[in-house]
Amino acid sequence: MNYSLIYSQVTPHIPYLLGGAVLTLQLAVISFIAGWAIGLVNASVLHFGPRPARAAVQAYVTFFINTPLLVQIFFIFFVLPDAGILLSPYAAVAIGMSLNAGAYLTEIQRAGFQSLRREEIDAATAMGFSVPQMVWYVILPHIAKALYPPLSNQFIIQVMTTSIASIFAVEELTGRAYNVNSLTFRSLEVFSITALIYVVLTLACSLALALIGRWLFRVKARIL
Amino acid sequence: MTDRRAIFVGGAAAAAAAATLLTPKEASARSLEDVLRGGELRVGVNPTLPPRALFNDRNVIDGFEPEVAAAIAQKLGVRLVLQAVGSPERIPMVASGRIDFVMGAMSRTSERAKVIDYTVPVHSENYGIVSVAGRGLTTIEALNKPEVTLAQVRGTTAIPYIQRAIPNAQVLLLDNYPDRNRAIAQGRAQASFDGIDAVRFALRPFRQVQWEVTAVPSFGVTYSGLGVAKNNDSLRLWLNIALYELHTDGTIERLWEKWFDGPMFTKVPASPFF
Numbered sequence: 197m198n199y200s201l202i203y204s205q206v207t208p209h210i211p212y213l214l215g216g217a218v219l220t221l222q223l224a225v226i227s228f229i230a231g232w233a234i235g236l237v238n239a240s241v242l243h244f245g246p247r248p249a250r251a252a253v254q255a256y257v258t259f260f261i262n263t264p265l266l267v268q269i270f271f272i273f274f275v276l277p278d279a280g281i282l283l284s285p286y287a288a289v290a291i292g293m294s295l296n297a298g299a300y301l302t303e304i305q306r307a308g309f310q311s312l313r314r315e316e317i318d319a320a321t322a323m324g325f326s327v328p329q330m331v332w333y334v335i336l337p338h339i340a341k342a343l344y345p346p347l348s349n350q351f352i353i354q355v356m357t358t359s360i361a362s363i364f365a366v367e368e369l370t371g372r373a374y375n376v377n378s379l380t381f382r383s384l385e386v387f388s389i390t391a392l393i394y395v396v397l398t399l400a401c402s403l404a405l406a407l408i409g410r411w412l413f414r415v416k417a418r419i420l
Numbered sequence: 421m422t423d424r425r426a427i428f429v430g431g432a433a434a435a436a437a438a439a440t441l442l443t444p445k446e447a448s449a450r451s452l453e454d455v456l457r458g459g460e461l462r463v464g465v466n467p468t469l470p471p472r473a474l475f476n477d478r479n480v481i482d483g484f485e486p487e488v489a490a491a492i493a494q495k496l497g498v499r500l501v502l503q504a505v506g507s508p509e510r511i512p513m514v515a516s517g518r519i520d521f522v523m524g525a526m527s528r529t530s531e532r533a534k535v536i537d538y539t540v541p542v543h544s545e546n547y548g549i550v551s552v553a554g555r556g557l558t559t560i561e562a563l564n565k566p567e568v569t570l571a572q573v574r575g576t577t578a579i580p581y582i583q584r585a586i587p588n589a590q591v592l593l594l595d596n597y598p599d600r601n602r603a604i605a606q607g608r609a610q611a612s613f614d615g616i617d618a619v620r621f622a623l624r625p626f627r628q629v630q631w632e633v634t635a636v637p638s639f640g641v642t643y644s645g646l647g648v649a650k651n652n653d654s655l656r657l658w659l660n661i662a663l664y665e666l667h668t669d670g671t672i673e674r675l676w677e678k679w680f681d682g683p684m685f686t687k688v689p690a691s692p693f694f
Contacts, residue, residue, distance in 0.1 A: 274599070274602055274606070277606040277607070277608070278606070282606065282607060282608065285592070362595075363594075363595050364594075365592045365593050365594055367593070371574075371593070374508050374574055374575065375574065375575075375593065377508060377575070378507070378508055378574060378575030378576075378579070379531075379580070381511050381512070381515070381531070381532065381534070381535040383509075383512040
């Protein structure tokens with residue numbers, strides 16, 4: 197009784213799997229950008245905001261860092277409809293992943309804010325900058341280079357995390373792999389091809405991020 | 421060759437080597453003799469398919485399939501070990517020899533039979549439409565419209581049929597039946613086309629919804645057997661004899677009525693010829 201690798205039953209499904217990879221990338225980009233924006237606002241609030249606002253941000257971060265993403269999306273997907281909010285599977289997953297990433301990116305960007313010298317804030321304040329102006333014109337350019345590597349890592353994590361979307365009817369790469377598996381029952385073949393697509397996807401993202409980092413911030417990141 | 425190229429080529433070679441090493445050279449399915457010698461029978465059941473299998477109030481796997489498996493283990497004179505399996509991995513689990521046979525609503529299909537072998541049928545499976553009453557979704561024609569979304573469980577027998585016979589409907593693929601039922605109750609989907617034998621049990625939690633369950637006999641009746649690893653004939657042939665005895669002494673029908681609140685929609689004719 198030998199198990200023979202038969203890729204011929206799976207290879208016709210590769211274009212379908214690649215379509216899922218596009219959706220995977222799309223979800224990762226959307227949730228990362230939204231999470232970055234949430235994190236930036238939250239880090240600003242933690243640095244400059246009044247005590248109640250800081251407490252609210254802290255509560256948000258504590259909740260989202262200490263509960264699994266699966267539970268968070270389940271809540272958005274299956275519990276909110278009972279309160280009259282019915283989101284599409286894609287929207288529910290994108291919102292869940294964004295809120296989750298937002299919590300982690302709050303912590304990353306808070307660390308960046310704390311690395312600032314007090315004199316720079318004082319100078320911006322003396323020149324009459326509002327808090328949003330100070331964040332945009334003074335703080336962000338200063339911390340962008342320092343934060344670029346951890347933000348890049350977070351993006352790669354986001355790409356991997358999208359696989360959870362398959363549980364909520366979003367047909368991204370893992371979801372499509374499960375579909376092909378249930379049609380062909382060729383698990384080893386299906387998931388080895390899926391793994392290879394993930395590897396290519398993340399290596400391509402790492403390469404692109406390294407090139408962007410060199411171009412924008414002169415960050416000396418390794419390329420492959 | 422530059423360092424980077426060397427790393428890339430090395431990585432690709434390592435991935436290829438890993439794929440080769442991961443391929444099992446010898447399947448580890450256990451023969452009848454192995455099971456008897458080992459003193460335990462490993463059976464895969466899906467506890468997300470109540471009342472076929474479920475976790476009871478003591479958090480122990482219970483239900484129709486565990487009771488049938490227990491009757492088989494008793495005939496073998498070995499200890500029963502139940503393994504929870506989900507729809508997507510139930511066939512790989514038995515094909516790779518991690519369990520001796522799988523239950524979990526294993527409808528016989530020619531596609532599945534390329535990968536695993538089946539025993540004689542244990543029970544029949546009848547198909548139909550589950551929807552909310554008053555929507556007029558009681559025929560295949562009524563479902564075959566773009567404004568209809570069918571909530572289905574990924575990897576189940578109905579999916580290829582839907583792709584072929586109900587191509588205009590949207591399909592929402594979820595991972596289990598509770599999620600499928602919740603999706604219909606919440607309005608994410610309008611209906612589902614799937615097995616209806618256990619649906620009354622599954623719809624109990626949604627008492628606020630007026631459900632409509634319509635049998636579609638024209639779809640045909642399928643039969644579920646025990647899924648055994650390919651070519652494990654010593655175990656499969658013994659199981660056929662055990663199932664014949666459990667059918668003829670009324671054990672299977674009695675257990676079905678106990679768990680499904682009524683007789684099988686289509687009786688399994690017990691035959692002495694396998």
